[in-house]
Amino acid sequence: MKRSNLITEAGATRLRNELADLWKNKRPEVTRAITAAAAEGDRSENAEYIYRKKQLREMDRRIRYLQKRTAEMQVVEHLPPNQTQVFFGAWVELEDEEGNLFNHRLVGSDEFDYKPEYISIDSPLARALLKKQQDDEVSVKLPGGEKIYYINRITYDEQNS
Template sequence: MPTLLITRAGYTKLQHEFNELWSNERPKVTKIVAWAASLGDRSENADYQYNKKRLREIDRRLRYLRSQLEQLRIVDYHPSQEGKIYFGARVYLKNFNGQSLAFRIVGPDEIFHNSDYISIDAPMARACLQKSVGESVQVIVSGELPLDWEITAITYYPSNNS
């Protein structure tokens, strides 16, 4: 089961998506479906078929968002987090080959469309939690040899707005 944590910015983004779908997108599609249905034979009416399917997709997403918004717990930055890796941290790592890696640890609902975000449930994020700069992190990925990474920096967004 995914962790039900989210940054304030992530929560705001989900709220915005819900409001946009509910207030703008759904009424537009509903109007098109009603218009297309008034034309008669629905079985061969592409406008009706497509927009009816779109309406079901919108309703499915609205149900999901409503459920998530009710369950999610917003985690804000606190100065006591400084120096250690917790939820919302941006983590910088380097391995013995000189490869660098940087990511921000966020909730599962925030990782889409953000290539440098990883879920708190990801093995790399779990391995990094509560570690400090200079400590080593070892992660085993899909049966391969363990990868050793050194934490080179940890930063936080003061109000989790990004």
Template sequence: MRTPLVTRQGYEALKRELDELWRVERPDVTRKVSWAASLGDRSENADYQYNKKRLREIDRRVRYLRKCLENLKIVDYRPEQEGRVFFGAWVEVENDAGKVLKFRIVGYDEIFERNNYISIDSPMARALLKKAVDDEAVVATEAGSVTWTINSIAYEKQGENDDSNNA
């Protein structure tokens, strides 16, 4: 089960996506479907077939986003989070082999198309929660356990640019 949390930036991005799909993309694709349908035989009309499929994809995503936005809880930064890993934190970790990772712990719906975001529900995030700089976290994976040391923890305060901390 997914934890229904989202950062304020993530919530706003999902709202923008919904708005773009509903107000821009859907009307445009609907016009294309109507135009293609007016040409006659729909069974061999590639424009009609493609745009009808795209319309179904848009409608499916719109339904998902509406339901999702209704159920998500926005988690804003709070000063008492400083110094420990909580939801919304940018965390840099290092393992014994010297591999360094930097990522932000966010909600499930925020991780797509972002290789520097991980879900709050991931084994890594779960192992890091409430830990401080220099603490060790043992992350259990299918390949075995790996120990990570926390190098740094940072939070985006209200109004900071989402892209300012990208790895």
């Protein structure tokens, strides 16, 4: 399944800041450490050199990923005209059949792990919630079986985030 390119303004800023920090601060620091470790002699048995090379590979992989994602991302800057329905960026209060309450925000696939309340717009729950309204019942197929939720409230208040 292809991931969505949607992202909130805050999420886009976080990704851009991470990319800038990796490229301008952390990568030069690691390359200096590699140079210093390489100057110590035999590289095949130099633990510092081996560790720093691995660190640089992982960092370069993350930089390439962030460069690709930031070029592709579609920042959602405006609220939807119909705020009584669930769309990208919405905060949704759900209640399950046992009366447990859950508060989730639908965000992009690159930012759902930023806060525990965030869920990816590509997740089964988010897909089931899209275009639903308050007091609607939502059925979601999960690995553990089908789960039913009731939508108690929908807001687009940035203060929740």
